[in-house]
Amino acid sequence: MELTAEPVRSFEDFYRDEWASIRRAVGLVVNDRELARVCVDEAMTRAHGRWHQVSAMDRPAGWVYRVAINEARSRDRRLGLERDRRPPGPLAAVPGADAVADPAIAAAIARLPLDQRSVVVLRFYLEWSTEEVAEAIGVAPGTVKSRLHRALRRLESSLRESA
Amino acid sequence: MNAILEDRLRAHFREQAALDVLEDPDPRAVIDRAQAVPAPLPSPRRRPPARGTARGLVLIAGLAAACLLAVVAIVATRGDGDKVGTNDDPDPTTTDQPERRPATTAPDATSTTVPETTATTPAGPAASVRSVVVAPLGVLGWWDGRHWVAAWDHQPVPLLGGEQYQLTRIGTSRVTVTGPAPTTAECVDERPIVRLDAFAGDVDTVVGVTGVADIQPRPVTVLDPAGYQDDAVAALASVGIDDPAARPKLVVRTDLDGDGSDEVLMQVERIADYGTLRPEAGDYSAVFLRRVVGGEVRTLPVEHFVADMSGEGPGYIVLSSVVAVADLNGDGRMEVVLDSDYYEGSNTVAYELAGNGTLVEVMGTGCGV
Numbered sequence: 001m002e003l004t005a006e007p008v009r010s011f012e013d014f015y016r017d018e019w020a021s022i023r024r025a026v027g028l029v030v031n032d033r034e035l036a037r038v039c040v041d042e043a044m045t046r047a048h049g050r051w052h053q054v055s056a057m058d059r060p061a062g063w064v065y066r067v068a069i070n071e072a073r074s075r076d077r078r079l080g081l082e083r084d085r086r087p088p089g090p091l092a093a094v095p096g097a098d099a100v101a102d103p104a105i106a107a108a109i110a111r112l113p114l115d116q117r118s119v120v121v122l123r124f125y126l127e128w129s130t131e132e133v134a135e136a137i138g139v140a141p142g143t144v145k146s147r148l149h150r151a152l153r154r155l156e157s158s159l160r161e162s163a
Numbered sequence: 164m165n166a167i168l169e170d171r172l173r174a175h176f177r178e179q180a181a182l183d184v185l186e187d188p189d190p191r192a193v194i195d196r197a198q199a200v201p202a203p204l205p206s207p208r209r210r211p212p213a214r215g216t217a218r219g220l221v222l223i224a225g226l227a228a229a230c231l232l233a234v235v236a237i238v239a240t241r242g243d244g245d246k247v248g249t250n251d252d253p254d255p256t257t258t259d260q261p262e263r264r265p266a267t268t269a270p271d272a273t274s275t276t277v278p279e280t281t282a283t284t285p286a287g288p289a290a291s292v293r294s295v296v297v298a299p300l301g302v303l304g305w306w307d308g309r310h311w312v313a314a315w316d317h318q319p320v321p322l323l324g325g326e327q328y329q330l331t332r333i334g335t336s337r338v339t340v341t342g343p344a345p346t347t348a349e350c351v352d353e354r355p356i357v358r359l360d361a362f363a364g365d366v367d368t369v370v371g372v373t374g375v376a377d378i379q380p381r382p383v384t385v386l387d388p389a390g391y392q393d394d395a396v397a398a399l400a401s402v403g404i405d406d407p408a409a410r411p412k413l414v415v416r417t418d419l420d421g422d423g424s425d426e427v428l429m430q431v432e433r434i435a436d437y438g439t440l441r442p443e444a445g446d447y448s449a450v451f452l453r454r455v456v457g458g459e460v461r462t463l464p465v466e467h468f469v470a471d472m473s474g475e476g477p478g479y480i481v482l483s484s485v486v487a488v489a490d491l492n493g494d495g496r497m498e499v500v501l502d503s504d505y506y507e508g509s510n511t512v513a514y515e516l517a518g519n520g521t522l523v524e525v526m527g528t529g530c531g532v
Binding site for chain 2: 011012015016019020021023024027028033041044045048070074075100101102105106109120121124125127138139140143152155156159
């Protein structure tokens, strides 16, 4: 089999195909629509700068997602907006959007730790498999399963309390 | 119940996506921006040197080469692989590191074993490991009883899981937690990490230490920065930064080495855009150590970086922050941990107070792309 040096998909095509879903996913995880926009733009910029490497990955979207989340964490810290200073109560699933589909579940998701929220969004919004989620966030599949299990338990508990 | 909840989650996300109306994706804007961004750093491990430290690095390289030759020569004659060196440089402007060992492993009086700023101990768990230091970005390294060992170079790390960690960060109380077994960091590079629950989420500025009974044998006090404004201006001037309006962001006082005389760490910065850390004219970041040497106060830079707008500079700025002060190896002397951020990565680095009064980097970790 002949190896090709060219990316199998152009950056432009990747961007058009994946940008919206990554941006929405990051927005759901970081709970901040504007922060998601900035961080995904930053991650996409970096992906473009090393597209030959990124496009050769099994799931370039996972790489972009991870870089965007890392960027969001970093910005959050630099700007002194650690999560514990944010209101812990119910938040809109996507602050900045006009409406929330399911306010109870949005509030429960917002209460999850970021790592658990991340696996919930990747698994149930992007519909990635456990293995794909694991690759995207750089942990073992078993870790994804345990985080997901804990997240679902916490969600159940939150929903019971709010019912 | 889980199946119902999962269906509800999917439905929520589906409806939410429909509500979250986005503009049409336009890769052109990102491509234009990418072409205006400076080239990425090769690795967070090779941290960009602070301006003004080039000569220092040359000096360090020279000293390292000399030490290496000395080590090779002595090892060749002794044949036992002990690390050796000299310890007769009192010049505080150098980074040559004097011998120091924890009280638990007191050296014999005739030993010439010395200093290592980078570890050379063989990899893997060892009975001699005394303490291990972790941070949210990864495992920094450990103390093997005689030397610092950087986790970056020596894996696997000597942890099995179930270790008790004392967590500390500037300005907060210490807590003790139990850690899981180490795994691989969520980063572009493969690096060891211990995922303490306390590290989850957005908290990066925490350091965990296992294997040390009391990581803060003396108080670590955050002072009012206003009292150090003149000192900050003078310290900045000493490294070529002119900012008469400088005001420290953080001032910490403690007795690092337990000699009864306090040291002061001073973090000073002027950053126009904390969000991107892309430099603008006049931006700088610096951390200084003030200590009494021979009866007089000396202020030495630990890390400093100045924006270079000439177009020939690196095109980025590094923001240094004091994260923690703690005894990382149980010798009764406290080390200093700094965090540094640049536009596409972060590092956490531990420094120890060398006998010549300087803070010397001993181990670190980081994440960047």
